[in-house]
Amino acid sequence: MNLQIVLIPFLFLSVFTSTSLFAQDFKALYQKDCAMCHELTDPNLVIAPPMMAIVSVYKKSYPQKEAFVKHTLQFILSPSRQNSLMGEKTIKQYGLMISQKGAMPEKELEALIAYLYDKY
Numbered sequence: 460m461n462l463q464i465v466l467i468p469f470l471f472l473s474v475f476t477s478t479s480l481f482a483q484d485f486k487a488l489y490q491k492d493c494a495m496c497h498e499l500t501d502p503n504l505v506i507a508p509p510m511m512a513i514v515s516v517y518k519k520s521y522p523q524k525e526a527f528v529k530h531t532l533q534f535i536l537s538p539s540r541q542n543s544l545m546g547e548k549t550i551k552q553y554g555l556m557i558s559q560k561g562a563m564p565e566k567e568l569e570a571l572i573a574y575l576y577d578k579y
């Protein structure tokens with residue numbers, strides 16, 4: 460039997476399943492570590508701006524994925540007024556975000572931010 464014909468579907472299957480698992484993982488991570496503040500649907504519970512709005516502001520300043528990830532990561536690890544792109548109005552309304560340093564390994568956080576860039 461031709462080995463290539465046998466292998467190709469397997470290769471395809473493994474690439475396909477691993478990439479979809481990948482997206483699933485980040486969705487779960489996002490749900491676990493960010494969504495409780497950033498995706499509240501109850502308008503009476505206002506803890507943080509929706510992630511979609513934040514990503515759109517960040518993309519305006521940093522359209523390139525690499526710069527987007529770098530600057531978003533910087534804020535998440537050490538939130539400050541100087542690092543904020545959302546600005547004074549958001550911080551007044553919600554209070555400054557608490558640092559997510561240590562919530563997960565930095566590499567994982569970086570990948571999560573790249574996922575958010577792709578998602579929104």
Ligand code: HEC
Pocket residue numbers: 492493494495496497506507508513531534535538542543544545546549550553554555556557559
């Ligand atoms: C305990 C609640 C809470 C959690 C958990 C949280 N955030 Fe936030 N986040 C906030 C609040 C409040 C703001 C708005 C105030 C501000 O900008 O600092 C914010 C703002 C932000 C901003 C915009 C910062 C700016 O001002 O430019 C980014 C980016 C962000 N969050 C990303 C994340 C990501 C990614 C996660 C998950 C790893 C996360 N946050 C988890 C509360 C949270």
